[in-house]
Amino acid sequence: MQSVxxxxxxxxxxxxxxxxxxxxxxxxxLDRLLGPFERTLVGAVAHFGANEVLDVGCGAGATTLAAxxxxxxxxxxxxxxxxxxxxxVARRRAEETGLGTCRFIAADAQTHAFEPAAFDAVxxxxxxxxxxxxxxAFVNLRQAARPDAGLAFVAWRGAExxxxxxxxxxxxxxxxxxxxxxxPAGPGQxxxxxxxxxxxxxxxxxxxDVDIQPLDIVCTLSGEDLDAYAAxxxxxxxxxxxxxEDRRDRIVAVVRQAFEAWxxxxxxxxxxxxxxxxxxxxx
Numbered sequence: 001m002q003s004v005x006x007x008x009x010x011x012x013x014x015x016x017x018x019x020x021x022x023x024x025x026x027x028x029x030l031d032r033l034l035g036p037f038e039r040t041l042v043g044a045v046a047h048f049g050a051n052e053v054l055d056v057g058c059g060a061g062a063t064t065l066a067a068x069x070x071x072x073x074x075x076x077x078x079x080x081x082x083x084x085x086x087x088x089v090a091r092r093r094a095e096e097t098g099l100g101t102c103r104f105i106a107a108d109a110q111t112h113a114f115e116p117a118a119f120d121a122v123x124x125x126x127x128x129x130x131x132x133x134x135x136x137a138f139v140n141l142r143q144a145a146r147p148d149a150g151l152a153f154v155a156w157r158g159a160e161x162x163x164x165x166x167x168x169x170x171x172x173x174x175x176x177x178x179x180x181x182x183x184p185a186g187p188g189q190x191x192x193x194x195x196x197x198x199x200x201x202x203x204x205x206x207x208x209d210v211d212i213q214p215l216d217i218v219c220t221l222s223g224e225d226l227d228a229y230a231a232x233x234x235x236x237x238x239x240x241x242x243x244x245e246d247r248r249d250r251i252v253a254v255v256r257q258a259f260e261a262w263x264x265x266x267x268x269x270x271x272x273x274x275x276x277x278x279x280x281x282x283x
Contacts, residue, residue, distance in 0.1 A: 008082075008108050008132050011187065015083035018241070022232055024085040027060040029225045034125065036217045037154050038066040040276060041123045048150030050121030051075040056109045056141065056153070057127015059083070061090025061102070067123065068094075068102045078119070080105045080112065081127070110137035114144035121145075124153035129191040138205030147283030151207055154215060154274050158193035161273035164262055165189065168236040171258035175251050179235060198277060207279035215276040221268040230256040 014020075023030065045053055045067050051074055055064040058079030068077040079102065081087050087106040094102040105112065110131045122141050131137035145151070159166050159182075166182075173179060182188060192198045195212045202210045221229060231237060231252050240248045262268040 008110060011130055011132070012082050012108065015081075016085065018238060020083035020085040022237065023083070024060060024089045026228060026232055027062075027086075027089055029221075029228050031060070031062045032225060033219050033221055033229075035062070036219060037125050037272075037274075038063050040154065040215065040217075041125060041152060042066050042070045044123060044150065044152035044278065045070060045121050048121045048152075050119075050150065052119045052146075053077045053121045053123060054114070054119040054141070054144060055079040055127075056122060056124040057081055057130070058090060058104065059086045059125075059127070061086075061093050061104060063123065063125045064090065064102055064104070065093060065097065065099055068099045071101065073101065076101045076103070078103050078105065080107055080109050082106070082108050110140060112140070114140070116143055117146045119145050120149045122149065122151045122153075126154060126156065126189075128153050129155050129189060130187040132187055134191075134201045135204045138202055138207065142206050142281050145281045147281055149281040151202075151277070151279040151281070153277050155192035155198070155277065156190050157214070157273045157275055159190050162190075164259070164268075164270045165234075167258045167261070168230065168234055168255045171254050172236045172251050175247070175254060176236065176239060179239065182235075192275065192277075195275060198275065202277070202279050206282045208282040209278075209280045211278045213276050215274045217272050217274065219270045219272050221270070223263075223266050226259055226263070226268050227256065230259060 041063055053067050058064045058081045061079050064077045064079035079090055084106045087104045090104045122145055156162055169179060198212060199210050236255060240251060259268060262270055
């Protein structure tokens with residue numbers, strides 16, 4: 001059986017190698033795709049009346065920076081991510097935009113020794129489903145939060161409600177037998193599909209007033225962005241790089257055709273079926 005340490009090491013290896021580099025390269029496309037969720041999380045920061053915000057799994061920093069813009073000089077935002085390539089992009093973006101109220105930490109949020117009781121809000125955009133031990137992770141985050149601090153995060157619901165997110169795998173499977181099967185019980189994109197499991201994790205970690213609501217947001221990809229998504233992102237994109245050109249081109253063409261089911265007028269419209277989860281630190 002895989003230990004917590006080994007599982008976290010696997011995530012670190014993944015996001016500090018090709019996966020992290022690809023996400024860093026595709027940061028602008030991903031920001032366009034996932035941008036609508038920023039308003040939801042920045043709104044939660046305002047609702048909590050927060051001044052010190054921790055953004056978990058911050059990636060290239062888009063949500064952290066959005067929260068910092070909202071708070072202005074009165075607040076400070078900290079982003080944490082296990083991926084050094086993504087944190088480097090986030091730091092550069094903060095410098096370029098003059099947001100000196102932002103800082104970024106390359107670390108595992110499950111185990112990092114945050115300053116105790118430092119934050120009055122903890123937020124995350126799709127960054128909390130990858131913990132090897134989610135209860136331990138949310139205990140660690142709660143210890144970093146002040147008494148009565150707010151928690152707000154967005155997580156995917158099930159794969160069946162998000163067919164776009166697995167369309168590439170389904171389309172490529174006949175041509176790509178080496179494609180690994182997803183582990184529904186392990187850390188990953190759909191690990192928080194079961195709302196009652198999420199509720200139990202947060203309760204066991206000491207968070208109270210847990211509220212879980214469905215959140216369905218339409219996200220868009222231009223034709224150009226969809227081409228990049230088909231060729232570079234997800235489990236299929238991770239394998240394409242090592243294939244010969246002919247096989248790669250055939251798989252990309254099949255995947256791109258599968259995405260046409262979501263395209264109208266040259267633009268893909270995807271309904272992201274998610275949970276908006278909110279809670280308070282029990283103190």
